[in-house]
Amino acid sequence: MRKITIDGEELLTRDNIHQHLKINLGFPDYYGMNLDALYDVLITEDRETVIIIINEDKLVSNIGEYWDRLLDTLKDITLHNNKITITITPAVSEIKEVGQDIYESRRSSWFEKINDPIRFQGSLDHRNYFEGWYFKQVSLGSGKVISFIPGISLNELDPHAFIQVIVSPPVETHYFRFDVSDFFTSDLPFEVRIGKNVFSQKGITIDLNDETIAIEGKLTYGPFKSIDKTILNPNAMGYFAYIPKMKCNHGIVSMDHSVDGVLKYNEESLSFNRDRGYIEKDWGSSFPERYIWMQGNHFERNGDSFMCSIASIPMMGTSFTGLIANLVADGKEYRFATYNGAKIILALSTTDGVDIILKKSKLTLEIKAHIESTGNLKSPIEGRMAGTIKEGLGGTISLVLKEEDRIFKQLFTRYSGIEVVGDFN
Secondary structure, rough: EEEEEOOOOOOOOHHHHHHHHHHHHOOOOOOOOHHHHHHHHHHHOOOOOOEEOHHHHHHHHOOOOOHHHHHHHHHHHHHHOOOOEEEEEEOOHHHHHHHHOOOOOOOOOHHHHOOOOOOOOOOOOOOOOEEEEEEEEOOOOOOOOEEEEEEEEOOOOOEEEEEEEEOOOOOOEEEEEEEHEEEEEEEEEEEEEEOEEEOOOOOEEEEEEEEOOOOEEEEEEOOOOOOOOOOOOOOOOHHHHHHOOOOOOEEEEEEEEEEEEEEEEOOEEEEEEEEEEEEEEEEOOOOOOOEEEEOOOOOOOOOOOOEEEEEEEEEOOOEEEEEEOOOOOOEEEEEHHHHOOOOOEEEEEEOOOEEEEEEEOOOEEEEEOOOOOEEEEEEEEEEEEEEEEEEEEEEEEEEEEEOOEEEEEEEEEEEEEEEOOOOOO
């Protein structure tokens, strides 16, 4: 594997950068010293090549907007040639001086992040911190559900980036570790890169393999369906989003969107043709000790979707049971949450799932979730991925929505993600 470093402290002009690339990567004598020539040379490169970028702020100062164009060219190359990898690494002195992580887009304010949870909410100088995105998609033609969880775990004992994979049926889980230096994220446009793997609002590119599994391919996403938001309720957590240092924060990125493309999973091809996807995320220090979570968006009507989370939330030396449930049916959103006065009438663990009844004003939502099989996923404890939870991927959810005693919506979905941690009775 070849490695080359582009250092903003040493390379002061665009010609310096092109000459540096030409000499160290063995470009031909006729290399044109411009972005088109760079693309033409690297797009067909068949050797593993890692381009490490440090002191990026100096590159911006040195060559201005040309650096943005050069970086965009390199990113585009990595999307089309999996032999090329980009890693952006901040200097330790830079982190201390700036007081923020270079990976974090400097264009995002705290308020902008809260309103747009897909963005990286943390910083690489956080301690005892985790952040993870949950990208789920269903291939109806293949009868498979596959979810990817890219994330970062920051603690003194075992700091690393990771990608978890869960596939069903049958349920299989896999955990891929990466160096923190392999983790890159930008806000506008949103993108998370871990090694050769890219997660964005436009889609994902996957290249993962070990002794047990190999997954590669590209998926394209359609427009995201966000949740209804206001100033008081900037994301799924409502006004709780404004409370600092919550142990676990939850954000819904897309209740539903289309998915197209192909993933090669070992020797099997998973085709996605106007299939459905869902994205959410969590960040903080630890998952709740006791919680229920479920999600499904393969109802009879495309566009209908549902998620529900009930958790024991620690706060100020005590705890309370928090609720977020969001149902989109026939284009209308029904929100049941602690912050809008909804109540949990029943939350009961069963031998193979959970029964829930929620009430808000005249509306009642009855939920029956059935777990068919589960797989082990790692979970954060004080930022370290040291816990284990079980997720069912491919379960069923039945919903009955009533106004007073009148049933006016009944929905059923398969291919659901379901987790029940701790006892509920």
